[in-house]
Amino acid sequence: MINTSENPASIRSKMYLVEALLKLMDEKSYDTISIKELTDRAKLSRRTFYTNFETKEDILKYHFDTLVNEYIEILQTYECLTPNDIANEYFSYWFSHKNLLLLLKKNNLPILIKVFEEFLRNMNSLPIIKNRRFTDSELQYYDAVFVAGGLWNMLNVWIENDFGKSPEEMTAIFTKIFTVIPSDRSSES
Helix, strand or coil: CCCCCCCHHHHHHHHHHHHHHHHHHHHCCHHHCCHHHHHHHHCCCHHHHHHHCCCHHHHHHHHHHHHHHHHHHHHCCCCCCCHHHHHHHHHHHHHCCHHHHHHHHHCCCCHHHHHHHHHHHCHHHCHHHHCCCCCCHHHHHHHHHHHHHHHHHHHHHHHHCCCCCCHHHHHHHHHHHHHHCCCCCCCCC
């Protein structure tokens, strides 16, 4: 369980712990990093660690929650998102965090899966959902989950292939696939 306190000192401590963990993960295996080592690197006490987090994984979850929220904020600046907008923002955003994603891959950490579940819970608040192909809210939700799942799996393949394609190429691939799916959903049932 993560302490969600918004105290500025707590936020600063959390960021120090995130930075320390990522630096340590770059140097050694995640599994071998101890809490003591982590707090020493962050120049914080173990008590501060346990005030804010319970586990090392909580630190990663906190960091990815922050990143996903930033991405959602970007999408919310659009009045009406097209599939191309979503894909372009998605691949550009995660490409800017490429080193982090490769670090997770190197350490065999599927933390993104847990954060992605939170992202799916927030899908209905995005402009694309309000302006999509369906008028039925349940269908809108499943449509959003479908699109998000496709993006999620494309991101995983992209990471596995060490970002061999540019964000623009990934966006073009997504857009081609998405436009093949019939957009006339007038026969909703």
